[in-house]
Amino acid sequence: MKGQIQIKVTKRSPAYWRVTFDHPPLNIFGPEMLPQVNEIITALETDEQVKVVVFDSAVEGFFLIHLDFLANLDDLAHLPPGRTGLHPWPEMLGRLSRAPVVSIASIRGRATGMGSELALACDMRFASREKAILSQFEVGAGLVPGGGPMAQLTRLMGRGRALEVILSADDIPGDLAELYGYVNRSLPDADLDGFVDALVGRIASFDKRTIMDTRRLVNVAGLPSDIEIESGWNACVASMARPATQERIKELIGRGFCRPGEAENRLGDFVGKHAPSMERTQ
Amino acid sequence: MKGQIQIKVTKRSPAYWRVTFDHPPLNIFGPEMLPQVNEIITALETDEQVKVVVFDSAVEGFFLIHLDFLANLDDLAHLPPGRTGLHPWPEMLGRLSRAPVVSIASIRGRATGMGSELALACDMRFASREKAILSQFEVGAGLVPGGGPMAQLTRLMGRGRALEVILSADDIPGDLAELYGYVNRSLPDADLDGFVDALVGRIASFDKRTIMDTRRLVNVAGLPSDIEIESGWNACVASMARPATQERIKELIGRGFCRPGEAENRLGDFVGKHAPSMERTQ
Amino acid sequence: MKGQIQIKVTKRSPAYWRVTFDHPPLNIFGPEMLPQVNEIITALETDEQVKVVVFDSAVEGFFLIHLDFLANLDDLAHLPPGRTGLHPWPEMLGRLSRAPVVSIASIRGRATGMGSELALACDMRFASREKAILSQFEVGAGLVPGGGPMAQLTRLMGRGRALEVILSADDIPGDLAELYGYVNRSLPDADLDGFVDALVGRIASFDKRTIMDTRRLVNVAGLPSDIEIESGWNACVASMARPATQERIKELIGRGFCRPGEAENRLGDFVGKHAPSMERTQ
Numbered sequence: 001m002k003g004q005i006q007i008k009v010t011k012r013s014p015a016y017w018r019v020t021f022d023h024p025p026l027n028i029f030g031p032e033m034l035p036q037v038n039e040i041i042t043a044l045e046t047d048e049q050v051k052v053v054v055f056d057s058a059v060e061g062f063f064l065i066h067l068d069f070l071a072n073l074d075d076l077a078h079l080p081p082g083r084t085g086l087h088p089w090p091e092m093l094g095r096l097s098r099a100p101v102v103s104i105a106s107i108r109g110r111a112t113g114m115g116s117e118l119a120l121a122c123d124m125r126f127a128s129r130e131k132a133i134l135s136q137f138e139v140g141a142g143l144v145p146g147g148g149p150m151a152q153l154t155r156l157m158g159r160g161r162a163l164e165v166i167l168s169a170d171d172i173p174g175d176l177a178e179l180y181g182y183v184n185r186s187l188p189d190a191d192l193d194g195f196v197d198a199l200v201g202r203i204a205s206f207d208k209r210t211i212m213d214t215r216r217l218v219n220v221a222g223l224p225s226d227i228e229i230e231s232g233w234n235a236c237v238a239s240m241a242r243p244a245t246q247e248r249i250k251e252l253i254g255r256g257f258c259r260p261g262e263a264e265n266r267l268g269d270f271v272g273k274h275a276p277s278m279e280r281t282q
Numbered sequence: 283m284k285g286q287i288q289i290k291v292t293k294r295s296p297a298y299w300r301v302t303f304d305h306p307p308l309n310i311f312g313p314e315m316l317p318q319v320n321e322i323i324t325a326l327e328t329d330e331q332v333k334v335v336v337f338d339s340a341v342e343g344f345f346l347i348h349l350d351f352l353a354n355l356d357d358l359a360h361l362p363p364g365r366t367g368l369h370p371w372p373e374m375l376g377r378l379s380r381a382p383v384v385s386i387a388s389i390r391g392r393a394t395g396m397g398s399e400l401a402l403a404c405d406m407r408f409a410s411r412e413k414a415i416l417s418q419f420e421v422g423a424g425l426v427p428g429g430g431p432m433a434q435l436t437r438l439m440g441r442g443r444a445l446e447v448i449l450s451a452d453d454i455p456g457d458l459a460e461l462y463g464y465v466n467r468s469l470p471d472a473d474l475d476g477f478v479d480a481l482v483g484r485i486a487s488f489d490k491r492t493i494m495d496t497r498r499l500v501n502v503a504g505l506p507s508d509i510e511i512e513s514g515w516n517a518c519v520a521s522m523a524r525p526a527t528q529e530r531i532k533e534l535i536g537r538g539f540c541r542p543g544e545a546e547n548r549l550g551d552f553v554g555k556h557a558p559s560m561e562r563t564q
Numbered sequence: 565m566k567g568q569i570q571i572k573v574t575k576r577s578p579a580y581w582r583v584t585f586d587h588p589p590l591n592i593f594g595p596e597m598l599p600q601v602n603e604i605i606t607a608l609e610t611d612e613q614v615k616v617v618v619f620d621s622a623v624e625g626f627f628l629i630h631l632d633f634l635a636n637l638d639d640l641a642h643l644p645p646g647r648t649g650l651h652p653w654p655e656m657l658g659r660l661s662r663a664p665v666v667s668i669a670s671i672r673g674r675a676t677g678m679g680s681e682l683a684l685a686c687d688m689r690f691a692s693r694e695k696a697i698l699s700q701f702e703v704g705a706g707l708v709p710g711g712g713p714m715a716q717l718t719r720l721m722g723r724g725r726a727l728e729v730i731l732s733a734d735d736i737p738g739d740l741a742e743l744y745g746y747v748n749r750s751l752p753d754a755d756l757d758g759f760v761d762a763l764v765g766r767i768a769s770f771d772k773r774t775i776m777d778t779r780r781l782v783n784v785a786g787l788p789s790d791i792e793i794e795s796g797w798n799a800c801v802a803s804m805a806r807p808a809t810q811e812r813i814k815e816l817i818g819r820g821f822c823r824p825g826e827a828e829n830r831l832g833d834f835v836g837k838h839a840p841s842m843e844r845t846q
Contacts, residue, residue: 159786222441504723
């Protein structure tokens, strides 16, 4: 797969870019996608005309999901830190939240793990009522999520609902995501694209400098600090290294995790049903 | 208009004051209203019996809207700073949030710009489901909002929804305002006054010292610092001074902005449709 | 009553404990319950197998309500401070929020005063749509709430709704509690137990270390500091000492407060209707 482009950038106009995840059948996050995301964010940071970027998916049923644990992950661990000293993944997310471009996640299908984290790093999230499912499945696999959902979800929906979302590791459909503030709104699937396009059209017609000066002040009130994000990342790395977690992931892979089928189609149920024997204290 | 009173104070009882914006036909915020607001807030700060103040409107269709850009704005720029060093407008809002009186915005009609900012500085906001429309239209006019909505809305509804409200510069009707937490609740228009009166009656029957000691602690958790508000105000002033913004406002005025008619009746649509040519990069 | 156990701990499994308030007829919080709560929290802090604890009630109509003002409260005032220097009550709540166990309030009946504060200290709150009523009634009795609701509710629902809940001192039924984020969700009464059990089953099957490392990071973003809580407690103690408050509580007791009947069955109405004469400024 290496070298293949799985994330497509379409410039609908100089001001309106569309970034489409196109890595069938699961839109699973392969390590090779990290440099692609990096390149796109760098382009968004440096282009002078782009005002709005929409992230969406070309793969039925999946917006963007978690890391591909079947891939060779060695490269990932050894990536040099970014400019802020953070690991490249959380750093890219923070750069997206601060880049001089308004970012919108248009969510159809499953957004979990890194897919949910990318959506949370965007400025806004709109979900298909029928087809969107958001989650942070990690705790169900013995992992602390690494890309900031503890910091982001707590700020969006408060401590109680954030703990439910993250500790249950369960699927959150569109309407519940709207109730909890996980997404801005959940819209009928047939209306989602039209709604997002109209919103982009409005914002793209406004003055870029004004937009960015305004957003900087929302970020002051709404974005977590790098230190808080780093603390979450370190907990993620530590959890990944534990033998119990390695066992847990191996067991889940044995049952279909990271491959097309029921495991990924119903990930919330899957991690809930297949509790590792070591944990069967109930 | 100078010298005329456009904001009426009615004391329904020593404990319950009503402040009514009565500046037909638009309840537009003329520079001459600033000293009137200041006087009212000073009275609220110093009166020993008032416990609750309700802000409402006597003008059909408009709660309180933005600055009157057709007025002579020179005085506004040269007003001496208030006690905290902030510009008088954001300072008055902060004083209202901290004054020893519970403040409630009862919103019928449009609340945009300074009208929305005043509502956000109140302790609570209740909206007519059929008749309330809230917005921060400023970004659509090339302006960074100056009275704190980046700080306030982000704390009320989270970063994602705050960015949508402020960057879309679009109309937010009562029910969406309730979903997003822009208002406490949206009520059927026929129930709004009765609901607010009953709530005021309750609170006004309680001990003032207890109310204020309690509210001070909510403010610790929920109010932005003066420095954050000042940063927003400075961004507003800088945006106002840009030639592109001046052009933009001139163009909008040419199309009916700040005068009765379709522009103000449908301000969200208006700023979305009439994008300045310089910004037509799409 | 002293020495009697009013809070029952059932271990459904080593990982899943149930703490049931069983102090009929009101589940009123007697001073003798404080050491019982302390003992339970200590057990939750030190047990190595427990992963989830659910708080519920065995008393029809009441989850857990306020302090019993008919009891001898001398002991309460003279309790030595806890490890953090806080009064034992707010300290226990903070310990619960940080204990290495996921805590869930399953709310049927009234949760007010300390009952609401305990629910807010839990990680999650689920409410019976038909039978749950939450409130902080204190301001209606001339008291500043002492167990942190100004800090907690403001973080859960924003300043405007928190001020409404606390300053109105009124009853908040299940659905409104859900809209405001006072609870995670309001569920049909018939579904509540099944929902909570399923959620507990999931979480109890996951790795305890992972759960706790994850929750610690949500706490960083979502829990108030001890200093903020202490400030609220001090305001509570000061309000309690005021003669006006003592008069107010005496008057309410004369009308049925703290005893079975209409006063406690409709506490929101009760404190709203019986305003003390000294406060009749309307």
